[in-house]
Amino acid sequence: MAKDIIVVGGGIVGVCSALSLQRAGHHVRLIDAKKPGRETSYGNAGMLAEASFLVMNNPGLVKILPKILLNRTPGVRVNRWFVLKRLPWFLKFLSYCRKAHVLHAASTLRQLLTLSLDAHKELIKAAGVDHLLRQTGWLKLFRTEAGFAKFSKDLEIVKSFGARFTVYEREQIRQIEPGLKPIYCKAVLMDDTCAVSSPADLTDAYVALFQSLGGVVEQTKVIGLRQQDAGWCVECGANTFTADDLVLSAGAWSAEMASWLDYRIPMAWERGYHMHLQPGEAPALHRAIHDIEAGFVMAPMKAGLRVTSGVELTDRDAPPNYQQINQAVAMARQAYDMKDQLDQTPWMGRRPTLIDSLPMIGAAPRHDGLWFNFGHQHLGLSLAPGSAQLLTALIDHTLPPMDATAFSPTRFRL
Numbered sequence: 063m064a065k066d067i068i069v070v071g072g073g074i075v076g077v078c079s080a081l082s083l084q085r086a087g088h089h090v091r092l093i094d095a096k097k098p099g100r101e102t103s104y105g106n107a108g109m110l111a112e113a114s115f116l117v118m119n120n121p122g123l124v125k126i127l128p129k130i131l132l133n134r135t136p137g138v139r140v141n142r143w144f145v146l147k148r149l150p151w152f153l154k155f156l157s158y159c160r161k162a163h164v165l166h167a168a169s170t171l172r173q174l175l176t177l178s179l180d181a182h183k184e185l186i187k188a189a190g191v192d193h194l195l196r197q198t199g200w201l202k203l204f205r206t207e208a209g210f211a212k213f214s215k216d217l218e219i220v221k222s223f224g225a226r227f228t229v230y231e232r233e234q235i236r237q238i239e240p241g242l243k244p245i246y247c248k249a250v251l252m253d254d255t256c257a258v259s260s261p262a263d264l265t266d267a268y269v270a271l272f273q274s275l276g277g278v279v280e281q282t283k284v285i286g287l288r289q290q291d292a293g294w295c296v297e298c299g300a301n302t303f304t305a306d307d308l309v310l311s312a313g314a315w316s317a318e319m320a321s322w323l324d325y326r327i328p329m330a331w332e333r334g335y336h337m338h339l340q341p342g343e344a345p346a347l348h349r350a351i352h353d354i355e356a357g358f359v360m361a362p363m364k365a366g367l368r369v370t371s372g373v374e375l376t377d378r379d380a381p382p383n384y385q386q387i388n389q390a391v392a393m394a395r396q397a398y399d400m401k402d403q404l405d406q407t408p409w410m411g412r413r414p415t416l417i418d419s420l421p422m423i424g425a426a427p428r429h430d431g432l433w434f435n436f437g438h439q440h441l442g443l444s445l446a447p448g449s450a451q452l453l454t455a456l457i458d459h460t461l462p463p464m465d466a467t468a469f470s471p472t473r474f475r476l
Contacts, residue, residue: 064088067457068296068305070284070319071312071436072098074265074446079311079435081185081272082450086458091303092272093296094312095283099265102313102411103442105336107350107359107370109200110256111444112179113225115171116216117419118373118439119158127156136393137357137372139386144376151330154417164219167420170468172223175441177463178448179256185447186258189267193259198349200255201239203246203397209355210248217250226253239351241344243397257350260364261443284312287322289429307431307457314378314412316436323429325476327422332413332440333374335387338366342399353397358390360397366404369394373440382410415439416474423452423469427476433457434471 064087069080072094080092092098123130130138131145145152186195204210220227230249235242238251258264269279286297287308294308310316317327341347341362350361357372371387387408394400416422416437426432435453438445452469455462 065306065457066293066304067091067307067309068093068294068303069309069311070094070287070296071310071316072096072279073101073311073313074099074103074261074268074443075313075435075438075449076309076311077265077268077272078446078450079309079453080277081268081275082447082454083309083457084272084275084277086454089276090272091278091280091305092269093280093282093284093298093303095281097281098269098279099262102413103265104262105334105370105409105411106261106440106443107336107361107368108258108261108363109350109359109361109444110179110182110258111200111252111441112175112254112256113220113227113252114441114444115168115175115223116219117158117164117167117171119155119419120164121159121161122215124156124159135357136355136386136389139372139374139383141374141376141380144380148330151328151417154328155330158418163418166468167418168219168223170420170465171441172225173464174445174448174452177451178445179254181447181451182256185268185271186264189271191264191267194264194267196257196259196349198257200252200257200350200352202250202252202352202354203235204248205245205353205355207247213250213354227251228253239348241347241398242351243399245397257361259362263364284319287319289432292431294431307433309433309435309453311435313436313442314414316414316434320434323426323432325426327476328417328474329437330375330415331378332415333376333378333410334371334413334440335374335382335384335390335408335410336368336370337387337391337408338363338368338404339391339394340401340404341367342401344399347398351397353393356390356393358394360394367398367400378412382408384408413438413440413442418473421445421449421469422471423449423466424456424471427472
């Protein structure tokens with residue numbers, strides 16, 4: 063039976079949720095304070111990373127924790143005052159640094175990533191934006207043999223779950239990416255990973271497809287959520303919208319909105335930055351590269367070469383700290399010839415992270431008709447359409463395309 067459904071949150075996860083529900087025959091209204099896709103979804107590296115299923119909280123993290131807390135790792139930067147303030151969250155996060163959890167998370171994320179990549183390809187075709195898709199893999203690069211040796215342990219797990227990759231030696235790297243400077247001794251090409259040249263254009267295309275099917279977009283700030291009779295009211299200043307069901311998919315703001323209904327979501331935020339630069343005279347990059355030891359990703363984009371930094375753990379709305387992205391740009395210049403910066407200031411986004419590094423997808427435990435779909439960390443773009451398919455199946459009480467138990471909100475005491 064068709065329902066009236068409101069999706070709160072216009073990032074890629076919310077947009078895919080709205081689109082999936084609209085395609086299933088429901089009447090969907092998507093609400094966000096900004097134009098859809100202009101927060102965190104705007105600034106990622108554009109990866110559709112089907113092999114990125116190894117979670118951040120793993121046994122190796124504990125070994126380098128002192129370096130992380132002293133900000134001596136380029137890929138992770140922490141605000142130590144934030145760590146002290148949110149110490150219970152961090153201790154719970156660290157409690158998942160077990161091999162059993164790594165394998166459990168890898169198994170479920172592998173399935174969801176594969177489902178999502180297939181769904182992305184179908185949606186890209188349906189939306190008529192095939193030109194955005196690049197199917198040339200993702201190149202992970204190593205400056206030292208020691209760095210590659212550490213990563214080899216991860217490759218063993220990746221291989222055990224069926225992900226395809228190819229290892230290249232120093233002299234072979236120049237054959238596949240002749241524009242790179244000869245500073246890398248090893249490379250690993252994740253063969254099946256895809257990318258898009260503009261995450262913003264992709265989101266716009268999905269929104270246009272949603273609207274062409276009858277979906278409605280409201281650009282207004284949500285200030286309240288309340289259950290009323292057999293449905294839901296979403297308060298937006300002068301306007302109040304009603305629906306049978308409500309999907310909360312507001313990314314980094316989801317925990318705050320859920321708290322209005324007395325839920326305590328165990329969420330923190332991985333902030334990330336990017337800067338666009340003008341390519342130099344070297345041959346163009348064929349794919350995104352990930353310098354593992356220097357902690358940056360560089361991707362050829364519509365807007366230029368996008369250099370993205372790693373993880374900054376701090377308050378969601380703390381003032382920007384550009385130290386990490388400035389370091390990333392400097393390291394990227396060592397790898398590839400680039401000219402001027404194209405952005406006046408670096409862009410910053412906020413990625414929602416739960417204590418077990420898995421998203422939350424499913425029915426809220428204490429309210430009928432309330433659904434959660436958030437907490438995708440740095441995999442929001444990669445996981446969005448598969449998560450939307452799971453959510454739609456749960457709402458429709460149909461057989462989901464995979465077991466969604468690992469993502470259930472009931473795994474926590476909320």
